Amino acid sequence: MNSYDVIVIGGGPAGCAAALDLNQRGYNVALCDQAKFPRDKVCGEFISPGADPILKKLGVLNAIESLAPKRLKGVAISSYESVELGIDYPAVTETAVRPTSLSVPRYQLDSLFLKQVQSAGVKVFEQYKVTNFIFNEGCVVGIEGWDENKTSFSLRSKVVVDAGGRNAVSLKKFNLKQERSSKVAFSAHWQGVHLPDDYCYMHVSWPGYTGISSVGNGTANVVLVVDRFENERNENGKGAEKLATFYHRTLMQNCRRSKMLENGERVEPVRSVESLAFTVKPVPCGGLVLVGDATGFIEPFTGEGIYLSLKSSLLAGEVIHSGFKISDFSQNILAVYEQKRHQEFDGKFLLSQVLQRVIYNRTFCNRVMKSLATNRALAETLVGVIGDILPAKKVISMEFLFKLLLGTLKANKKVGLG
Ligand SMILES: Cc1cc2nc3c(=O)[nH]c(=O)nc-3n(C[C@H](O)[C@H](O)[C@H](O)COP(=O)(O)OP(=O)(O)OC[C@H]3O[C@@H](n4cnc5c(N)ncnc54)[C@H](O)[C@@H]3O)c2cc1C
Numbered sequence: 001m002n003s004y005d006v007i008v009i010g011g012g013p014a015g016c017a018a019a020l021d022l023n024q025r026g027y028n029v030a031l032c033d034q035a036k037f038p039r040d041k042v043c044g045e046f047i048s049p050g051a052d053p054i055l056k057k058l059g060v061l062n063a064i065e066s067l068a069p070k071r072l073k074g075v076a077i078s079s080y081e082s083v084e085l086g087i088d089y090p091a092v093t094e095t096a097v098r099p100t101s102l103s104v105p106r107y108q109l110d111s112l113f114l115k116q117v118q119s120a121g122v123k124v125f126e127q128y129k130v131t132n133f134i135f136n137e138g139c140v141v142g143i144e145g146w147d148e149n150k151t152s153f154s155l156r157s158k159v160v161v162d163a164g165g166r167n168a169v170s171l172k173k174f175n176l177k178q179e180r181s182s183k184v185a186f187s188a189h190w191q192g193v194h195l196p197d198d199y200c201y202m203h204v205s206w207p208g209y210t211g212i213s214s215v216g217n218g219t220a221n222v223v224l225v226v227d228r229f230e231n232e233r234n235e236n237g238k239g240a241e242k243l244a245t246f247y248h249r250t251l252m253q254n255c256r257r258s259k260m261l262e263n264g265e266r267v268e269p270v271r272s273v274e275s276l277a278f279t280v281k282p283v284p285c286g287g288l289v290l291v292g293d294a295t296g297f298i299e300p301f302t303g304e305g306i307y308l309s310l311k312s313s314l315l316a317g318e319v320i321h322s323g324f325k326i327s328d329f330s331q332n333i334l335a336v337y338e339q340k341r342h343q344e345f346d347g348k349f350l351l352s353q354v355l356q357r358v359i360y361n362r363t364f365c366n367r368v369m370k371s372l373a374t375n376r377a378l379a380e381t382l383v384g385v386i387g388d389i390l391p392a393k394k395v396i397s398m399e400f401l402f403k404l405l406l407g408t409l410k411a412n413k414k415v416g417l418g
Pocket residue numbers: 009010011012013014015032033034035041042043044045046047048128129130131163164165166167168169185186187223273276291292293294300303304305306307309
């Protein structure tokens with residue numbers, strides 16, 4: 001049976017980042033993915049500017065840049081067809097250069113990432129589906145599964161990183177997933193969409209929100225997120241046709257988006273993903289570390305999943321490296337990773353929950369947007385946090401809240417509400 005220092009399950013951004021990081025640290029790494037690449041993924045496809053330094057450290061930024069990818073300068077948010085605000089990412093270094101976010105189709109990005117992993121020397125097994133773990137004294141020491149020919153395989157390692165995303169084998173095996181929302185997302189690429197500027201356009205309105213952004217080559221990605229029951233209640237018919245009818249009808253209900261999309265054409269079938277947000281219970285054994293979406297998922301309004309995936313893999317890499325130094329991958333040692341993850345991400349998760357509350361309340365959302373419109377610096381701080389270039393505490397603070405409320409009062413006075 002082949003043996004490695006580390007086995008990574010999953011070749012998405014989290015798995016590739018973990019494999020590259022551990023490879024750079026000198027470990028013998030294998031990566032298995034059930035898919036054959038290139039493979040697609042429901043995603044808004046813009047990557048927080050905060051991810052650039054990580055991609056550079058992992059040695060993949062140049063390869064991504066060689067695709068001449070689209071770069072977006074910020075986010076344009078509209079609230080219930082009234083207030084609209086384009087907000088650029090703020091400059092956070094002495095150079096005063098404003099950062100931008102990569103916007104690349106996942107079909108291209110993930111495949112390129114995996115190729116980089118392979119050329120770095122990681123043993124990559126495509127179309128290898130992991131179905132179970134091998135244990136020794138209560139610790140995971142390997143994996144089992146099926147390859148493309150339905151032949152069983154098993155591989156041994158000192159530690160396993162599960163980067164299998166929202167359907168990761170660990171979540172099923174140990175029953176770790178706790179559903180947090182009944183939302184459903186739809187996505188498809190379009191051509192001929194009229195996008196006034198290089199922003200990711202977020203349109204908040206009933207019964208949900210959309211994210212529309214260019215991914216280069218005249219193509220735009222159009223993602224719709226709504227309550228699952230809204231979708232089921234409102235559409236007759238079956239399967240793909242029902243999905244597409246609901247998607248188009250809901251998109252066109254909002255006058256701002258219909259203006260953008262009226263001359264556009266959807267160029268692929270609509271794809272969907274259900275039960276968007278979930279949390280994950282701690283792993284009940286040693287030898288196994290979860291990274292990326294396998295650790296839980298916040299709704300995609302802030303579009304940070306790829307950054308969080310990359311960052312979680314780097315944090316896991318640090319802790320696994322410490323484990324190798326003392327040859328210990330027990331639950332206690334790996335718990336340090338959990339602590340680091342919470343320190344790093346809890347503020348972001350809280351902000352995301354607050355934003356969810358705001359956007360689903362029309363009056364409140366309009367007021368917050370008006371307040372942000374009166375204070376550009378405040379708006380840019382928010383977008384800087386969402387873009388992972390400023391720490392969450394810049395927004396999760398009394399000072400920010402106070403300025404936001406002040407702005408709300410000023411805005412209301414102007415329109416005669418206050
Ligand atoms: C609607 C929507 C919009 C989003 N928009 C954005 C956005 O604009 N920006 C952003 O940064 N993030 C966005 N996200 C989040 C982002 O897509 C995820 O956070 C990101 O893909 C997580 O990466 P990952 O590597 O953890 O998982 P994935 O990308 O899901 O990769 C998991 C991989 O594991 C493989 N795998 C799974 N199980 C097994 C198994 N048993 N054996 C072998 N292989 C296995 C799969 O084939 C897959 O390749 C969005 C998500 C949704 C749902």
